[in-house]
Amino acid sequence: MNTFQYLLYNxxxxxxxxxxxxxxxxxxxxxAIRIIFQSLFFIWVAxxxxxxxxxxxxxxxxxxxxxxxxxxxDVYNVLRDEIDENRIDLLTLSKTSLLMIxxxxxxxxxxxxxxxxxxxxxxxSSILIxxxxxxxxxxxxxPLLLLFSLSAYSFGIFLASLNLNxxxxxxxxxFSLVFLMLVGNFTVPVESLPKFLQTLSQFVPLRHSVDAFRxxxxxxxxxxxxxxxxxELIILTFxxxxxxxxxxxxxxxxxxQPV
Amino acid sequence: MFYxxxxxxxxxxxxxxxxxxxIFIQPIIFTLLFGYLYQSSGKEGAVLxxxxxxxxxxxxxxxxxxxxxxxxRHEFNRERxxxxxxxxxxxxxxxxxKRLFLCILLTTPSFLIALLxxxxxxxxxxDVSDLTYLVISVGLYMVSLYGIGLPLxxxxxxxxxxxxxxxxVTYPMFxxxxxxxxxxxxxxxxxxxxxxxxxTWSTHWIQEVFIHNTVDWSFLGYTLLISSFYALFARVxxxxxxxxxxxxxxxxx
Numbered sequence: 001m002n003t004f005q006y007l008l009y010n011x012x013x014x015x016x017x018x019x020x021x022x023x024x025x026x027x028x029x030x031x032a033i034r035i036i037f038q039s040l041f042f043i044w045v046a047x048x049x050x051x052x053x054x055x056x057x058x059x060x061x062x063x064x065x066x067x068x069x070x071x072x073x074d075v076y077n078v079l080r081d082e083i084d085e086n087r088i089d090l091l092t093l094s095k096t097s098l099l100m101i102x103x104x105x106x107x108x109x110x111x112x113x114x115x116x117x118x119x120x121x122x123x124x125s126s127i128l129i130x131x132x133x134x135x136x137x138x139x140x141x142x143p144l145l146l147l148f149s150l151s152a153y154s155f156g157i158f159l160a161s162l163n164l165n166x167x168x169x170x171x172x173x174x175f176s177l178v179f180l181m182l183v184g185n186f187t188v189p190v191e192s193l194p195k196f197l198q199t200l201s202q203f204v205p206l207r208h209s210v211d212a213f214r215x216x217x218x219x220x221x222x223x224x225x226x227x228x229x230x231x232e233l234i235i236l237t238f239x240x241x242x243x244x245x246x247x248x249x250x251x252x253x254x255x256x257q258p259v
Numbered sequence: 260m261f262y263x264x265x266x267x268x269x270x271x272x273x274x275x276x277x278x279x280x281x282i283f284i285q286p287i288i289f290t291l292l293f294g295y296l297y298q299s300s301g302k303e304g305a306v307l308x309x310x311x312x313x314x315x316x317x318x319x320x321x322x323x324x325x326x327x328x329x330x331x332r333h334e335f336n337r338e339r340x341x342x343x344x345x346x347x348x349x350x351x352x353x354x355x356x357k358r359l360f361l362c363i364l365l366t367t368p369s370f371l372i373a374l375l376x377x378x379x380x381x382x383x384x385x386d387v388s389d390l391t392y393l394v395i396s397v398g399l400y401m402v403s404l405y406g407i408g409l410p411l412x413x414x415x416x417x418x419x420x421x422x423x424x425x426x427x428v429t430y431p432m433f434x435x436x437x438x439x440x441x442x443x444x445x446x447x448x449x450x451x452x453x454x455x456x457x458x459t460w461s462t463h464w465i466q467e468v469f470i471h472n473t474v475d476w477s478f479l480g481y482t483l484l485i486s487s488f489y490a491l492f493a494r495v496x497x498x499x500x501x502x503x504x505x506x507x508x509x510x511x512x
Contacts, residue, residue: 034430041434048440050300171280178285182292192299 035066036120042187043124059128060214061186066120067113068152068180068206073173075109075156079247095248102244106153113149114142134217141216144223148209151236155205158243161250185210205239208232272365278325282365286318286373293439294381304383305469311377312393312465313438315370316400316458320433322369323404326362327412352497356490359412363405370397389469396465399482403457406486407432409493413500432456441466457485 039062046058093101121138159172181187183201190201201207208228215221215228223229272278293310302310374393378385385393411429435453437445442453442463453459464478 037430037434045440046296048444049297049302054300171276171284174277175280175284175288178288178292182288182295188292188296189299192295 035069036123039063039065039120039124040127043128046187055128056218057189057214058187059124060217061184061210063121063124064117064148064206064210064213065181065186067116067149069177070116071109071113071149071152072156072159073177074112075105075153076160076173078105079157079160098248098251099244102157106150109153110146110149113152114145117145137217141213141223144209144213144216144229147229147232147236148206148213151205151209151232151239154236154240154243157247158239161243161246180204180206183207202231203235205232205235208235272326272329272362275329278322278329278365281318281322281325282369283372285321286314286369287376289314289318290373290376291380294377298381303381307377307381308383308385308389309441309466309469310439311374311381311383312370312396312469313462314377315373316438316462317433318369318373319366319400319404320429320438320458322366323359323362323408324412324429326365327359327408328415330358330362331412331415351501352494355413355497356409359408360405363401363408366404367397367401370400392465392468392474395479396461396468399461399464399479400458403461403482403486406457406489409490410496413493413496433458435459437462437466441470455485457482457489460485 042062042065043055043058047055050057118138125134155176156173159176162172183190183193183197183204184207185201190198190207193201209232212221212223212226212228212232215226216223290311293314294307297307297310377383414428435442435445435449436456436459437443437453438458442450442459445453460478460482464475464482467473467475467478
């Protein structure tokens with residue numbers, strides 16, 4: 001099996017793993033509905049508190065939350081399981097092949113994220129956005145959504161690579177998600193946060209792509225000219241590089257001392 | 260018996276990192292999230308305080324569901340089912356009720372942490388009478404949480420994916436109970452549904468006290484009444500589930 005075949009095989013495997021982990025009907029019937037309900041709830045709370053302006057702000061942030069939620073928790077779980085289970089095929093691979101596998105998986109996750117965003121957008125926009133022309137804008141924003149899902153993916157890799165202690169890492173994704181909701185400019189405008197949280201939010205993954213998405217959808221600001229996109233790329237690269245390096249180190253540890 | 264359940268259960272809970280996170284960290288982040296959200300719209304004082312109470316109640320609710328899941332997973336295994344099959348239904352329900360009561364006790368620190376974070380960070384002042392109402396409201400909320408928790412956690416027995424299903428069932432319930440936004444903002448039909456849950460009554464009571472300065476003691480009676488109905492329903496449901504388990508000889512129904 002050459003690297004390309006291996007990549008294809010692992011991409012399929014990644015897709016299958018996700019399907020097997022939770023049957024589709026259970027996934028749609030439980031998790032998906034719950035998090036979409038959560039998005040609608042946050043938008044409604046924002047409307048009750050701050051009127052239409054706040055609603056619009058919260059709406060675009062909360063369209064993306066379900067995808068981010070599913071994506072990085074999924075990536076986190078899959079990678080951690082692999083490291084924990086000490087998969088022999090991963091241990092025998094070169095670093096380049098491992099990187100190719102991770103890239104291949106990122107495409108699977110992007111497809112998954114895109115469908116979740118479409119699903120969430122369809123529900124939220126049917127309730128809150130009149131007309132149909134905004135759909136064109138959503139499709140025009142696909143590269144931005146790719147950036148968003150890559151960012152969530154790299155953050156998932158980063159979290160999974162922090163496999164320092166099983167007990168800590170079990171609660172990491174939940175903690176990160178709630179923390180992202182606070183400082184990620186999803187629902188609460190970062191301007192209303194204290195200075196140190198505002199500074200911290202500049203380094204938070206996903207935050208800048210959410211800003212660019214909101215600017216594009218509401219103010220028609222082209223995202224390719226938006227500096228937020230390039231800032232997000234830098235943050236995404238940082239998390240990917242650090243995550244990948246630590247991930248390799250974890251694998252090396254298992255190579256030396258197989259469980 | 261009570262002490263032995265307490266000892267085992269406490270060890271299970273304290274050893275679980277997620278529950279530690281839910282009790283000690285989640286209330287802080289959610290208090291900040293909703294506190295800043297409300298503050299950015301110019302809300303302050305009593306409104307903020309009732310939001311912090313809502314966040315505290317919300318985290319109590321989450322801790323209870325998670326802790327309930329731990330009980331079902333760790334305690335009601337095959338060996339225990341055989342042991343339990345020797346006991347009467349009344350004894351069994353008593354054990355279940357005691358276990359859940361300990362979970363309710365376990366949820367209280369999260370309420371305190373949410374309240375303390377809110378009061379400290381956002382500078383909300385509370386006096387002695389407020390404190391009295393807060394204590395009553397926590398007690399009332401614990402009763403209603405206990406009432407509704409008894410049948411809800413039993414849903415975990417119903418399938419392999421019980422954990423996922425229970426979240427879907429309980430999520431709308433928690434959102435409708437008006438912890439974060441008062442049920443006064445709801446349309447009439449939804450408001451009617453919301454008042455079917457005892458937690459809505461206890462939550463609404465404290466919101467009325469702080470936001471509208473109205474102390475309606477009859478709410479306490481209604482909360483207790485509805486909670487008892489749920490507890491009775493749990494008794495029937497428990498009987499049904501245990502009967503099924505004995506017939507099938509396995510937990511996942």
